Amino acid sequence: MTEFSRRNFLRLLAASLGSLGSFYLAGCLDQSKLLSKSISADKIASTPFLADPTALEVSPGLEAGGSEVDLSTSTPSPTLSLPVLAVARGGEPEEMVRTAVRALGGMERFVKAGDVVVVKPNICVAYHTYEYAATTNPWVVGAVVKMALEAGAKKVKVLDFPFGGSAEQAYQISGIQEIVNQAGGKMVVMSGIKFIETSIPSGKNLKTARIYDDVLRADVLINVPIAKNHELARLTLGMKNLMGVIYNRPAMHASLGQRLADLSTRVRSHLVIVDAVRMLMAHGPTGGNLSDVRKADTIIASPNIVSADSYAATLFGIDPEELTYIKKGVEMGLGSGKISEMKIEEINLG
Amino acid sequence: MRLRKLSQLFFLGLFLALFLWTRREFYLNPAAGSGLKGKLVNLPLQLDPLVMTAQIFASRTLLPAAALALITIGFTLLLGRVWCGWFCPIGTVLDWVPVRSWKKIQPRIPEGFRSIKFILLLVILIAAALTNLSLLILDPLTIGYRTLTAAVWPALDKGITALELSLLKVPVLIPAVSTFDSLIRPAIFPPHPAVYRFGLLYFGFFAALVGLNALAPRFWCRYLCPLGGLLGGLGKFSLVHCEISESCTQCGNCLPSCPTGAIQKGERVFCDPGECTMCLTCAVDCPTGQVSFPARSTTFLQQPYDLDRRKALISLGTAAVGVGLLESGWLSSGHSPILIRPPGAENEVLLSTCIRCGECSTVCPTNAIQMSVLEGGPEGFWTPVVVPRIGYCDYSCRACGQVCPVDALPTLTLEEKRQQVIGKAEIDQDRCLPWAENTECIVCEEMCPIPDKAIELEIVDIQTATGEWKVIQRPKVIQQLCIGCGICENKCPAAGEAAIRIITHKHEGQSGGRKHRGTGNS
Numbered sequence: 001m002t003e004f005s006r007r008n009f010l011r012l013l014a015a016s017l018g019s020l021g022s023f024y025l026a027g028c029l030d031q032s033k034l035l036s037k038s039i040s041a042d043k044i045a046s047t048p049f050l051a052d053p054t055a056l057e058v059s060p061g062l063e064a065g066g067s068e069v070d071l072s073t074s075t076p077s078p079t080l081s082l083p084v085l086a087v088a089r090g091g092e093p094e095e096m097v098r099t100a101v102r103a104l105g106g107m108e109r110f111v112k113a114g115d116v117v118v119v120k121p122n123i124c125v126a127y128h129t130y131e132y133a134a135t136t137n138p139w140v141v142g143a144v145v146k147m148a149l150e151a152g153a154k155k156v157k158v159l160d161f162p163f164g165g166s167a168e169q170a171y172q173i174s175g176i177q178e179i180v181n182q183a184g185g186k187m188v189v190m191s192g193i194k195f196i197e198t199s200i201p202s203g204k205n206l207k208t209a210r211i212y213d214d215v216l217r218a219d220v221l222i223n224v225p226i227a228k229n230h231e232l233a234r235l236t237l238g239m240k241n242l243m244g245v246i247y248n249r250p251a252m253h254a255s256l257g258q259r260l261a262d263l264s265t266r267v268r269s270h271l272v273i274v275d276a277v278r279m280l281m282a283h284g285p286t287g288g289n290l291s292d293v294r295k296a297d298t299i300i301a302s303p304n305i306v307s308a309d310s311y312a313a314t315l316f317g318i319d320p321e322e323l324t325y326i327k328k329g330v331e332m333g334l335g336s337g338k339i340s341e342m343k344i345e346e347i348n349l350g
Numbered sequence: 351m352r353l354r355k356l357s358q359l360f361f362l363g364l365f366l367a368l369f370l371w372t373r374r375e376f377y378l379n380p381a382a383g384s385g386l387k388g389k390l391v392n393l394p395l396q397l398d399p400l401v402m403t404a405q406i407f408a409s410r411t412l413l414p415a416a417a418l419a420l421i422t423i424g425f426t427l428l429l430g431r432v433w434c435g436w437f438c439p440i441g442t443v444l445d446w447v448p449v450r451s452w453k454k455i456q457p458r459i460p461e462g463f464r465s466i467k468f469i470l471l472l473v474i475l476i477a478a479a480l481t482n483l484s485l486l487i488l489d490p491l492t493i494g495y496r497t498l499t500a501a502v503w504p505a506l507d508k509g510i511t512a513l514e515l516s517l518l519k520v521p522v523l524i525p526a527v528s529t530f531d532s533l534i535r536p537a538i539f540p541p542h543p544a545v546y547r548f549g550l551l552y553f554g555f556f557a558a559l560v561g562l563n564a565l566a567p568r569f570w571c572r573y574l575c576p577l578g579g580l581l582g583g584l585g586k587f588s589l590v591h592c593e594i595s596e597s598c599t600q601c602g603n604c605l606p607s608c609p610t611g612a613i614q615k616g617e618r619v620f621c622d623p624g625e626c627t628m629c630l631t632c633a634v635d636c637p638t639g640q641v642s643f644p645a646r647s648t649t650f651l652q653q654p655y656d657l658d659r660r661k662a663l664i665s666l667g668t669a670a671v672g673v674g675l676l677e678s679g680w681l682s683s684g685h686s687p688i689l690i691r692p693p694g695a696e697n698e699v700l701l702s703t704c705i706r707c708g709e710c711s712t713v714c715p716t717n718a719i720q721m722s723v724l725e726g727g728p729e730g731f732w733t734p735v736v737v738p739r740i741g742y743c744d745y746s747c748r749a750c751g752q753v754c755p756v757d758a759l760p761t762l763t764l765e766e767k768r769q770q771v772i773g774k775a776e777i778d779q780d781r782c783l784p785w786a787e788n789t790e791c792i793v794c795e796e797m798c799p800i801p802d803k804a805i806e807l808e809i810v811d812i813q814t815a816t817g818e819w820k821v822i823q824r825p826k827v828i829q830q831l832c833i834g835c836g837i838c839e840n841k842c843p844a845a846g847e848a849a850i851r852i853i854t855h856k857h858e859g860q861s862g863g864r865k866h867r868g869t870g871n872s
Contacts, residue, residue, distance in 0.1 A: 126746040127799055164799055164837060165746045166377060166715050167541065173746065191535040192542035193514050194528055213528050231807055231823065232792045250843040253791055288801025 083345040085302040085311055090350020093139035093277050093299070094146075100273070100301035101147060103345045110271045110303070113152030115219035119144050119185065120269075121158065122226045122241050123174050125286050126165025133278035134287035135174035136226045140275045140299065142176075144222055145185035156185040157214055160244045164286065188214060195247035202332070203262035205255050210247035211267060223269035223305065227276040227312050229284035229292075232256060235316060236285050237309040238272040239264050239325045257324025261332050264305055272308040274300040276315055297350070306335030307342055314339060351634055354435065358442040365394055365439040369498055369712070370538065376713035376749040377540055392709065392755035394439075397422050398491050400474070400577040401705050405756050407478035409703040413756060423584060430588035431581045434571055434610075435627030440490040440559075444568050445609065447560050459566050459573070461614075464625065464655035467572075467579035472657070472665035473672070474576055480673045481702040484729050490570075490577055492707040493556065496732065499712040500546040500721060501553035507539045545717045545740050567609045571627070582624040583657070590645045592621040592632065598640040604632040622653055676729040687853045689725040690736040690834065692718075692750045693743060693770035694760040697730075703758035706732045710750035710759055716741030718836065719750055734759070736772060738836025738852045743772060745799035745835060773834030773852040775804070775827045781849035784824045788814055794825050794838035794850050804831035805838065825850070 086103035088096035121136035162170040167189045171177040195210035225241035239260045276298040302308040306329040310320035320337040330337045372391040402419040562569035612625035633641040711719045718741030721732045751761045779785040795805040807823035842848035
């Protein structure tokens with residue numbers, strides 16, 4: 001080996017500093033992109049939200065960080081005449097999902113050709129089959145996957161992060177894996193390290209959270225909760241279901257309501273489909289007693305998470321405004337909790 | 351020669367592959383899995399005659415799978431210690447660790463040290479007859495499994511995770527790291543980095559074993575390995591063995607090249623078949639081709655280091671006194687209130703059936719099963735213990751019972767498993783958020799997997815320090831329903847030690863040090 005001269009040392013130093021610097025610059029570049037995104041997210045939260053929650057859905061992927069969307073070019077759109085919320089009753093799960101989504105203008109309104117879609121059911125434990133109503137009805141999830149693919153989605157990923165038992169097992173026992181595979185979707189096992197520290201610019205209490213990368217990068221997020229009892233939140237519905245995509249869940253439990261509302265501003269559900277085919281009335285969220293399950297054969301669909309949750313609460317005979325997360329969501333302008341003020345289309349199939 | 355290397359490589363690979371397969375199989379589906387799957391992965395252990403013999407002695411039951419160990423015994427009677435030279439993964443590792451560079455400091459080890467392995471073997475077998483299996487921690491295969499499970503794999507996992515996490519801090523790299531991660535998880539590593547206590551202890555133990563190579567090649571195999579002792583004893587009578595012909599020129603080439611020092615120089619050069627691992631190095635190294643391996647029975651030659659009456663008596667005495675001391679409890683600190691055994695295992699039965707291989711800990715998908723270091727006392731060293739703060743016993747999992755090679759943990763159906771009480775939860779009202787600080791928290795109730803919930807929430811009106819009235823839900827354990835799965839302790843948001851803990855239910859009132867805090871009327 002040749003002698004390591006001063007000149008060589010300086011060369012090496014310059015090279016390493018140069019590469020470090022470019023890394024740093026690349027990092028800054030990306031940071032500034034993030035910043036611009038969060039500004040536009042802010043704009044949304046303060047602009048036409050309250051007046052017309054349905055107008056919002058025209059910007060899929062904005063919050064999820066996919067495509068750049070210019071708000072001004074979004075057409076005032078025919079969606080104005082569509083209902084905020086559609087309820088289908090009394091049919092087979094898939095039939096009800098299709099009917100409710102059709103009433104909202106069809107899946108094409110939410111999923112564009114080539115989109116990567118993430119479907120987030122509630123698969124919180126690996127303990128019981130779907131009859132126990134602790135996990136979302138598999139045929140409801142299957143219908144959503146099929147419809148997203150029919151609308152031209154490039155890929156449909158289905159994922160959750162169970163707190164009891166392994167994900168693979170929960171996927172199997174809930175029956176969701178089988179139906180999703182048949183429908184052409186992909187069950188994704190969430191990895192503990194892919195939760196990315198993300199700022200929540202509109203958050204009042206929750207300013208940052210570690211959010212799952214696939215969810216952040218998806219073009220469309222379809223939230224498919226099951227209507228369930230929960231002792232602290234009283235009910236677990238769409239907003240509570242989003243806890244499955246963040247890492248530090250125990251920390252959410254202090255001022256849960258506000259934090260769930262904060263999370264909803266960052267992880268936007270472009271479409272919420274509440275599965276009330278079977279409702280878990282007590283001993284939630286884990287369940288295990290068939291006597292706690294009530295068959296309601298109802299599907300609620302809405303692009304607005306607060307509206308969907310509010311309507312679902314009434315199925316339990318609970319005034320939506322009694323649920324803190326709905327109250328906080330309304331306060332933050334995420335939507336309305338008053339059923340009487342919503343334009344609702346109800347369809348009876350049975 | 352190349353053939354032997356290939357064989358060693360193949361079996362080391364097989365050992366690793368079975369290990370990985372076991373983990374993955376049970377991680378993916380801890381509730382299902384056929385009996386065969388559970389047992390197939392334990393093939394190496396079932397081939398191990400030391401583990402199987404000791405287990406049969408101690409448990410007083412005959413395991414059908416133990417018949418597989420007869421294959422090894424048959425091979426040894428036919429071909430000598432081929433296990434050690436061609437199969438044993440630990441032997442392979444020891445073979446490949448370079449020691450030659452340290453040869454300068456190589457001291458002369460007295461030949462008498464070879465008898466240690468025979469004495470250890472006898473002590474293990476006699477203790478096993480007295481229902482004690484504590485010393486099986488010295489079996490090479492259990493050492494291999496333990497080291498892989500608790501030290502090597504978690505270290506790899508943690509290293510790669512740390513690398514991924516640091517790369518994730520550079521935003522442009524997120525997609526690349528994310529893609530890489532989905533390739534390795536859950537295929538090779540679990541979705542959440544595995545947690546094993548005392549990784550350094552297991553690593554240190556193995557490192558020491560490898561380090562002894564500095565004193566002599568394959569030090570462990572020559573002097574200490576009790577399985578080597580068993581196979582060596584059998585190998586003395588093997589049909590095929592190393593023979594050095596009468597016309598040997600006594601050049602001494604083979605003496606240092608023999609990895610176990612089986613070739614010795616007495617009046618003439620000879621090979622002790624009890625020490626020979628059939629590696630064939632001597633046959634290659636002999637310049638005049640005097641070494642052959644004929645299939646011919648010879649007379650048994652007693653060497654000074656072989657077992658004799660004196661050594662047998664020493665072993666008997668050691669085993670009897672050792673087991674007596676352990677049984678008397680004089681060495682242990684009494685029953686620990688946190689000695690929680692996996693579902694279906696009774697402490698006393700477990701101690702006389704568990705072979706300390708750590709397979710249950712390998713497959714436990716939540717890392718609830720750890721190997722006991724302090725909880726179980728010296729007799730229970732490295733037996734399985736559930737540590738709920740690290741992992742909870744999953745309500746849908748029965749992996750440990752399925753994988754256990756010797757049924758020390760029973761194979762349970764899912765219904766049976768869900769009925770197994772492994773401990774009872776107790777709330778520490780001085781630390782529980784709703785009790786001590788009037789803060790809202792229901793995590794333990796939320797997590798409880800029992801259909802009727804073994805934790806109930808009592809709604810109380812309380813006045814806070816500032817004088818306001820507040821409605822708060824306070825958790826209480828319903829003792830009759832609790833099965834001690836520990837998910838409440840695991841997820842309890844209290845910092846450090848949980849405010850709800852699982853205590854062994856069998857020893858209530860007996861435990862010495864720890865004062866039990868009540869769950870109700872305080």
